[in-house]
Amino acid sequence: MVENIDNKNMELERDPNYWQGFFSIQKDPEFDKAKRNEEKKISDNDNSGLSRRKFLALVGASAALAGVGCADYRDKGEIMPYNKMPEEISLGNPTFYASTCNLCSNSCGILVRTREGRPIKIDGNPEHTVSKGKICARGQASILDLYDPDRLQNPLRKTKEGKFIKTTWDSANKEFFKVLESAQGQIAVITHQINSPTTKKLLDDFKKKYPTTKIYTYELFNDSIRNKAWKKCYGTDFYPIIKWNEAKVIVSLEADFLGNDGNKIENARLFAEGRDVENIKNFSRLYVAEANMSLTGINADYRLKVKPELQYEFVMSLLNELNRRDNLELPISVSNFSLKTFAKNNNIKEDLLKHLINDLITYKGKSIVFAGRSLPEETQIAVNLLNEVLGNNNLYNSSESFISNSELNSLDDFNKLVSEMNSGNIFAVIHFDSNPVYHLPENMGYKNALKKVGTVVTLTESANETSVKSNLVFAINHQLESWGDAKTRTGFYSLQQPVISPLFNTRQKEAVLLNWIKVENENYTEKMYHSYLMDNWKTNIYPSLNSKIEFTRFWYGALNDGVVTTNEKEKAKFSFDKKLLNSLSTSPKKSDGYTVIVKESYVLGDGRQANNGWLQELPNPMIQSVWDNYASISIETAKNLSVKNNDKISIDTGNGKKEYPIFIQPGATNNTITIDSGYGRTTIGKVGEGTGFSISGLMSNQPKFTPWIFTDAKVSKANGTYTIVTDQEAHLFEKTPSENIFAQRGILVEGTVNEYKKYPYFLKEEKGKGNHKSPEIYPEQKELYNGVKWGMAIDLNKCIGCSECIVACNAENNVPIVGKEQMEKDRRMQWLRIDKYYSGSYDEPIVSSQPMLCQQCDDAPCENVCPVAATTHTSDGLNQMVYNRCVGTRYCANNCPYKVRRFNYFDFRDHFKDGYQKEEVFDLVYNPEVSVRSRGVMEKCTFCIQRIMEEKASAIRENRGIIGSNVKTACQESCPTNAIKFGDINAKDSVFAKYRNHKLGYYALEGVNTKPNVTYIAKLRNTHTEES
Amino acid sequence: MSLDYSKDMVQFTKEPKLVELDNLISKPMDTNPSRKYFIALAFTSSLMFLGFLCIGYTFYFGIGAWGNNQTIAWGFGITNFVFWVGIAHAGTLISAILYLLRQRWRNAIARFAEAMTIFAVICAGLFPIIHTGRPWLAGYLIPYPNSMNLWPNFISPLDWDVFAVSTYFTVSLLFWYLGLVPDFAILRDRAKDRIKKLIYTFFSLGWRHSNRHWRDYEKAYMVFAGLATPLVLSVHTVVSFDFAAAILPGWHSTIFPPYFVAGAIFSGFAMVVTALVVMRKVFDMENIITLNHLEKMNKIILLTGSMVGYAYLMEAFISWYSGVPTEQYVAVNRAFGNYAWAYWTTVSCNVFFPQFFWFKKVRRSIPLMFIVVLLVNVGMWFERYVIIVSSLHRDFLPSSWTYFTPSVIDFGILIGSFGLFFTLVLIFTRTMPVIAMSEIKGIVEGAQPSHDGGAH
DSSP: OHHHHHHHHHHHHHOHHHHHHHHHHHHOHHHHHHHHHHHHHHHHHOOSSOOHHHHHHHHHHHHHHHHHHHTTOSOOSSSOOOSSOOTTOOTTSEEEEEEEOOSSTTOOEEEEEEETTEEEEEEEOTTOTTTTTOOOHHHHHHHHHHTOTTSOOSOEEEOTTSOEEEOOHHHHHHHHHHHHHHOOSEEEEEESOOOOHHHHHHHHHHHHHSTTEEEEEOOSSOOHHHHHHHHHHHSSSSOOEEOGGGOSEEEEESOOTTTTSSOHHHHHHHHHHTTOGGGGGGOOEEEEEESSOOHHHHTOSEEEEOOGGGHHHHHHHHHHHHHHHSOOOOSSOOTTOOHHHHHHHTTOOHHHHHHHHHHHHHTTTSEEEEEOTTSOHHHHHHHHHHHHHTTGGGGEESSOOBOOSSOOOOHHHHHHHHHHHHTTOEEEEEEESOOHHHHSOGGGOHHHHGGGSSEEEEEESSOOTTGGGOSEEEEBOOGGGOOEEEOOBTTEEEEEOOSSOOSSSOBOHHHHHHHHHSTTTOOOOTTHHHHHHHHHIIIIIHHHHTOSSOHHHHHHHHHHHSEEEOOOOOOOOOOOOGGGGGGSOSSOOOOOSEEEEEEOBTTTBTTTTTTOHHHHTSOOTTTOEESOOOEEEOHHHHHHTTOOTTEEEEEESSSOEEEEEEEEOTTOOTTEEEEESSOOOSSSOTTTTTOSOOSTTTOOSSOSSBTTEEEEEEEEEEEEEOOOEESSOSOTTOOTTTTTHHHHHTSOOEEEHHHHHHOTTTTTSSTTSOOOOOOOOSOOOGGGOOSOOEEEEEETTTOOOOOHHHHHHHHHHTOOOOOHHHHHTTOOOOSOEEEEEEEEOSSSEEEEEEEEOOOOOTTOHHHHHOTTOOEEEOTTSOEEEOGGGOOOOOHHHHHOTTOOOEEOSSOHHHHTTTTGGGSGGGGGGSOTTSOOOOTTOEEOOOSOHHHHHHHHHHHHHTTOOOOGGGOOOHHHHHOTTOOEEEEETTOTTSHHHHHHTOTTEEOTTGGGOOOOSEEEEOEEEOOOOTTO | OOOOTTSOOOOOSSOOOHHHHHHHHHHHHHSOOOHHHHHHHHHHHHHHHHHHHHHHHHHHHOGGGSSOOSSOOOOHHHHHHHHHHHHTHHHHIIIIIHHHTTOTTHHHHHHHHHHHHHHHHHHHHHHHHHTSSOGGGGGGGSOOOOTTOOOOOTTOHHHHHHHHHHHHHHHHHHHHHHHHHHHHHHHHHHOOSHHHHHHHHHHTTTOOOOHHHHHHHHHHHHHHHHHHHHHHHHHHHHHHHHHHTSOSTTTOOTTHHHHHHHHHHHHHHHHHHHHHHHHHHHTTOTTTSOHHHHHHHHHHHHHHHHHHHHHHHHHHHHHHHHOOHHHHHHHHHHHHSTTHHHHHHHHIIIIIGGGGGGSHHHHTOHHHHHHHHHHHHHHHHHHHHIIIIIHHHTOSOGGGOOOOOOOHHHHHHHHHHHHHHHHHHHHHHHHSOSSOHHHHHTTSTTSSOOTTTTOO
């Protein structure tokens, strides 16, 4: 029907008589006269904007113009208007939907920005109780997974020859249902941790329907040891949530709570709250004792190098020392542990330990000692004891606790499963969006055991190591195409809703299961799981909420918010069970030999998203490496093994030799080797395959120490090299002549908390002489920016260097993926980078992070050298890029002292992996407000000018002035610690102005006199300095 | 030793007769080229086509085909540009400035030097266009009236380059052609082949060797010489602004204009000597382009080489004296950092080896001077490479420091530019007189009556 109407309209416009008539009327003097009168009338009546008549006249005129102008337009028929205009969409405006991210066990709330029905960006849901509007890099990048051309687009069936062929849902379901019905033994369902109460119920229903079913749950990295230890000490299931913001002293033992241990978004926010220069009195101090440099270690005020197996001795020695200093009435004897001996054996400065002991005593009840999840139970218990005796349980959050819908199975459970599989007792294995072949320890033999199972099915988004060993592969929906809910904490539920209908012939994983449950009495519909979810809420959850609103209204309201808060109140009391302490060993153990630590990758996590180019290209916060993992070792260890960067070493943790390239990490503990997870995928897609090395060969099904730490490993030099590409050259420790290059050049200016307390203006002038400005030799140019002038301030005290902002920027600004070999050639395209600078010594480095983006200089050196004026200044102080005008001389990039300009050396979309980014579906990810740049064009950050324009448009629409705080840049929005502030420099009363004119504010490379509009708030280190 | 500066140098080793001169100089045009010539031409033109292939590859895929990266955004492209612009300086200097200074020894070498200027500018002009990311839009650099009222950015040194180089090319070309007109007339008169005659007739513009023609010609020549003289100094000054006007340590320096001009003359003369040494031998012109000529040019090479050496010292001194740590770092890094090898190649080729020209024996020994001038050519290419790459690779923020590795395509284009240059030179030697016949006749014994009766 609609098509017919369109055709009719077109015919009408093409009718030649129409035009003749129109022109003749125009030329008619009578008509002209009449028209002038008409116009006069219109302008007389015209009080505010458009009158009805003028509007109609304009509509007519523009229709006519459109007819003329578009008659020759070649590109016909591609752009289609909506046939039925959806109610909630207004063209050109984004629509936001609240949902829940399902990629890890934190289940953060997300807000999905959609344009014309297609999701283009994932941000945090501000309503969410825990994540509070922030979301990690992986969550943000999952938008790219939705449009990944390598996703499975149909269910697949394995043929006898072992090939996978496309099949239909019906035949695949029928085939598998026959298997289920035959019920020849056990069914095993392997899944990741379930955060959704409804999915939990679904699995229960599945068990009811097929009683021989057993559910196996795993997470490659989990808190089970810490939780078990906690249960032994305090009797409750979960280690509590910690109030990092209230701590004055934080001691982190092998715990990367800012990086990957626990809910990093929440931890980072709370940690940064405690490091606020505006609240300098309560500035917390962070001690980190760890084996390898971690994100938390980077932010430490004091860092100790301790091997993980020695952490127990460290804690006990602390207890002994504290006991000696300040009688703690310890229930056990710790006299065999001496802090002095420990310090001596591990080369730790005594001063440092003295400070630590003093701090723990001074801030009793306001300090927290936190043991990493990879440490063994014994250490965890010792740490719990330490916190208990220091009265630090104040800092445990007693009103909230974790909740789990599914208990994780132990490695032993999986060992049993494998032996059952081998003995043929299991006739069907269902991989419920899980990839055990890749995740489980190689020596468990899971992969081979699968051969003994009658039918193996895998529900997955993209092919993986497990799906290739399956008989049937069910292609499932992305999380943005799915319904769901989640409950991870007391006090609230969060809801997940689809924001786009499935792009491919896929189904939601829960719906697939549901279909198998209901196969006899119900055919599959798209709404199947949706109604199941609603039913579950209506019957099980809604009544417990005591809501006064009728269910349907409640439901829509809940979907709108994405979060449902409940009245549940936890009132945990922490009573320590002292009996178990007898089991703690009372004398230190020795440790020589190599210790291998496997660690969750900051960028890839457990490797589920390895096919995500944004994540692969997100520099690892330690050494800025991209596209690979590596064995991270200390320089001393490298010397002992006689290897240098990129050389391979072979590691044997007891399951045979595995080879990894090494990279020297300043600050790593000798004889420890740390390797990230998530790499070495053999089956996933074009992007992820062949990046890095798998760790499953290091892991063991019967770990001796902990599942992630392997002591007494055999390590030797191996043949060959493998290039690790870093985003920043690894020359950070050039002794001469770049020593102290950062302070000298005015790149990084740092101070200490005590210094700041004593002389708040220490940055601006010599100590104790009051605040005065150095004379300015250049004339002031105040008159240039009278209206709004955009500026940014980055608080380096809050910036933890986590790099979430980079992904936000990629997604917002359509930044292409360039690939490893282009990164190696130093042709990165990211507009925003986090510079990492190491200072001090290789052994005890001090690390500084500095987000670097276009500084939008008032006197921008790039602007005057561009021969074609393709980069110019706006009246609101932005340094803008005119892509269409850019010829690509790259002179601007040469002249940019911050090197933030990015040149399209290729059409990277075409160049990377044979046009992977040019696949049709990939186009959908682009933000329509930002042009996709062609090759040969320079690009760079413009403070998300599209968002500024949005604010300008609404200011005009609402007839008001532009309000600086209304604009939030993508990086600012994603920053978990709110380190980035953005606003109008000329709005003197705004919150932003406070940061712009901060006592600690400085410009990078101030000496070059580019007058940047990005202010850095100098980092203060909370160390014990002479001033105190 | 007493020197009489009132007297010219000996212009010919064996005084030729006028007719012999004509015969000798137009011999390449009158006879068919030998096999050797074709082999040479095949070689140079294959290099040229290799270069064009690489350029085509770059056009198709983008500048990513080169070694450039985000930190080092200019690499071989601009190095080659500055190198060839530098080469282009000798010709006009010889033909214009030495003409105005009445240096009559220039007459024997001016034509060839000028031709090299033209060809070098052609090679140079190629690079700014191909090094842009979107060469098809390079026209944006030219100011032309348009409906959007968009003009180039007149404060950008790159835009000045466009004007400087195109002006220089135009003036040099016209100047060269002007000098060629009487010679074309001679060739026209000698030509037996009809097509050849037609072509020479066309280009000789109806020249009849009449008194009036000569008078007008001399005047026009003088005017052009006057016009071209400031250009010799301005072009490389403007090219040096590309660097001097930037804020990058290692570029941002007031010494650049004179330093670049000296360097340009230095490299230009070296290139002319390189080519002349071969040319005079091949075409049997050792009596016209004598060792005396070469020695004079070597002296200029010695002078300008020392000036360049002084500039190197000054750069280092100023960076220390400035007290700016970033500047100091760049200077130290240049000499001892990643690109020390390139820097010391530059210094030894440009400053050290030319010092051998203090010895008369070296100045007058063909093999020795050939080695030195070749080294100077290499050194001057590296000088630009060092300026561009080593300054960029260690700029303000250590986070963006990196290293430049040229690609195969980079080398292909560099070689191709030499191919283009020498192909043009080879074609030139067979189609136009490599020595200005009309001018050389002016310095034959007795051609210019003088007060001392022409005796020397």
